[in-house]
Amino acid sequence: MLRLHNTLSGRIEDFVPIEPGRVKLYTCGPTVYDFPHIGNWRAYIFEDLLKRFLIVRGFKVEHVMNITDVDDKTIRGANAQGVGLDAYTRPFIEAFGRDRDTLNILPADRYPRATEHIGEMVGLIKTLLDKGFAYRKDGSVYFAIAKFPAYGRLSKINLEDLRPGRRGDADEYEKESVHDFALWKAPKEGEPVWETEIGPGRPGWHVECSAMSSKYLGPTFDVHCGGVDNIFPHHENEIAQSEAANGVKFVNYWLHCHHLVVDGQKMAKSKGNFYTLSDILAKGYDPREVRFLLLTTHYRKMLNFTFEALEQARAGRNRIRDFLVDLRGVKREGPPGPEVTGLIEAARAGFFAGLDDDLNISGALAALFGLIEKANALVAGCRLSRADAEALTSFILEIDEKVLKIEPTTVLQKSDPNSKRIVKIINENVSVQEFVKVDISSDVDPDVQKKIDERQKARAAKDFKRADEIRKELLAAGILLEDAKDGSVRWKKVGPPAA
Ligand SMILES: [Zn+2]
Secondary structure, three states: OOEEEEOOOOEEEEOOOOOOOEEEEEEOOOEOOOOOEHHHHHHHHHHHHHHHHHHHOOOEEEEEEOEEOOOHHHHHHHHHHOOOHHHHHHHHHHHHHHHHHHOOOOOOOEOOEHHHOHHHHHHHHHHHHHOOOEEEEOOEEEEOHHHOOOOOOOOOOOOOOOOOOOEEOOOOOOHHHOOEEEEEEOOOOOOOOEEEOOEEEEEOOHHHHHHHHHHHHOOOEEEEEEEHHHHHHHHHHHHHHHHHHHOOOOEEEEEEEOOEEEOOEOOOHHHOOOOEHHHHHOOOOOHHHHHHHHHHOOOOOOEEEOHHHHHHHHHHHHHHHHHHHHHHOOOOOOOOOHHHHHHHHHHHHHHHHHHHEOOOHHHHHHHHHHHHHHHHHHHHOOOOOHHHHHHHHHHHHHHHHHHHOOOHHHHHHHHOOOOHHHHHHHHHOOOHHHHHHOOHHHHOOHHHHHHHHHHHHHHHOOOHHHHHHHHHHHHHOOEEEEEOOOOOEEEEEOOOOOO
16 A cells, blocks of 8 residues: 655555545646756656656546746746746746656646636635635735634644734745735736736735646645645645635645755855756766656655766666666576566565655665666576566566656667667667567677677687687777676677776
8 A cells, every 4th residue: 555754744644545546636836937956856756756656556647737937036037137927937938848858757737827827816815805814905915824723734833923913925935934925916016917806916926826726626635745845835825725715625645855955065056056957968967867866865855966876876777777788688498487477576566565655766776676686696697588588678667667767778779889770679669578589699790790709719719818808809899798607698888998
């Protein structure tokens, strides 16, 4: 059974959706005043892991993610450039979609934009005014948190020092300054204005998520996600607005992912440690390496982003790729053996049990890499049949397709430039069985093959000095030879050795 940590209770709970087999999921989306940074992507990748695993567990997921295209930051940015909100936010919305696809994140079913839901927000604010949870002051409308006794339940905030009637207009503020917050902001010089039933002005940030989530998912839904920095005030305010207006529980499970820091420090443009996805890709990394790194730290732990860690993610992904290459080299005919079947079953159980345990990705990956280690020993000892190799490959490609999406096979395109057939097969998306059956040796450069044959002859004649010379020559050309116990030779393109 899937168990998830609920910020509301502070405990890990069994996950039971409202409607059997369906999950209604709302995740706070980007504020499109800038390009998303890797801290934002960490949260979106955690949400992608959650969503993919819910699908694995048989749920039909209905996912809504908002686009905040009007708030303090977008208005400030648009004014600084002297353009309208729409013109200012459009490139950031487009970049968000592009980077999301690049990182293999499943798109949401809907991306409602705040500026297209002003009517829904006004309707919600009107209800709050009618029910006495909100009040007007100088053309703005504020939520009176003293009228909502459950305020603070999510963030466990201390309300003892709360002074009734204290107000704030900023969309974001610290816990120390807990106060009545703006639902609707009176017109101000240089800000967009909507003429509405509750008067002219523009919405506050928090009210958009309450209005759009209930429009698309109903007044009560299953899961709401965001980063820990959203807990207060944003999610606390969402709960207050929604539950006060609708009179029912807003969300059953609140999931929050921890911060990402860079080299142990808070990311900031002023510190020069602020990275967008394109900044990292420009340094020569593959987006799937970035995905792997952001995925591999448990979502409730702080993730320390360093380029060393990114190198480790690359090495981990390459290990999976190398294993798949090795499996392709297995030629021995024969049925699948019980040993490999047992290993795969244990790895499958371990992988999914890890994820069932509040998305414990470390446990899941330990099962995967444990399998690779044990199976590697079988490959080296020539104890695998072709059918075993196919079963192992199918399993790894299956969990990659369903959950990880780091696509280890795509690395083959870069690492095996000689291997035209492999590139062709990947491009044509043929079946796993076809992939396994590609005969890698037929793709060897004829000159390389000549050297390999010459070395085999030298070995047969016990001329080990010559054999070793050839091995070194090939390595200098980026070809690593591996002698199997049965006397056959396998090779791998490893790139030129470091200078
Ligand atoms: Zn939100």
